[in-house]
């Protein structure tokens with residue numbers, strides 16, 4: 001019998017890793033250094049080595065990683081921060097929390113990554129308006145695939161923008177044969193439980209080649225402290241990762257590459273099994289996805305909704321990332337120029353994410369493919 005299909009199966013992963021996880025957690029319980037215990041330094045060293053980055057500073061979440069990176073550059077009021085309209089809310093929320101203004105950029109209709117041509121147009125338009133100073137560009141590695149980093153680096157250099165990689169969804173992915181983590185001035189990772197490398201709570205990290213930035217990140221994550229604990233050099237935050245989360249991540253890092261391979265196998269099965277009426281995810285050239293999300297496009301919105309309902313009935317859980325682009329969210333509408341972002345607006349109506357995780361059996365993946373095929377048969381009049 002084929003077990004029920006889960007969208008994400010953290011219980012199966014936990015059963016697989018059980019004794020190793022418990023040994024790591026027990027060791028934290030034994031030494032009781034719950035804040036900045038030895039596992040934090042060990043994890044920082046392992047994460048930096050994993051992606052070939054010079055420095056890694058763990059933090060309390062992916063959102064806090066983005067915030068600390070922008071705080072370190074003094075980004076705030078009067079500054080424009082360019083970011084894709086089709087991403088998770090955190091990417092836009094952080095500049096706003098710091099008083100800066102997000103400027104939404106459209107995405108590529110095939111890869112769903114930020115569109116460099118639209119970015120150039122939006123930067124020119126902000127400069128022409130003359131009210132905001134362009135200061136930063138956040139490239140998002142959406143769904144497990146890399147953003148178009150070579151083009152983003154050229155634009156950031158030409159416009160003198162701080163370049164931040166929001167790698168929350170894509171830690172473990174690679175571009176041109178190297179792991180993400182060195183594409184921008186700083187890279188923010190998230191270890192939210194559902195991410196390919198997930199903790200048992202919130203967690204994140206910053207990766208950078210710059211020793212000065214790394215030192216600032218360490219200070220900012222601990223209330224802006226200086227060389228001694230009660231010397232406060234700058235306004236910071238309580239943004240540290242818990243030692244227990246580091247213990248969980250160290251265990252999961254041991255099997256991470258094998259899990260990424262398994263995610264890749266599931267994606268290949270979907271590619272082969274899905275019918276031609278479905279648009280499968282276009283691959284970013286010269287890259288390897290971390291397959292956080294396998295998102296297909298259906299021909300139109302009503303078909304997407306009918307297919308999703310049919311799949312639910314057939315026992316196949318799905319999710320919609322994202323049902324609205326950010327400039328249509330009530331919280332962010334006011335920051336939208338009014339210029340349409342047609343690709344983001346269109347794909348939000350047609351996108352659907354299928355289950356993908358390392359504990360999904362290949363037989364189950366074939367069943368998902370069959371279920372989509374038969375749902376489309378029913379959905380298409």
Ligand SMILES: Cc1ncc(COP(=O)(O)O)c(C=O)c1O
Pocket residue numbers: 061062063064087088090091140166168169189190191192202203204
């Ligand atoms: C693109 C993106 N950026 C930032 C974040 C924020 O990460 P966290 O949930 O760890 O704060 C997420 C989390 O889902 C994300 O998907």
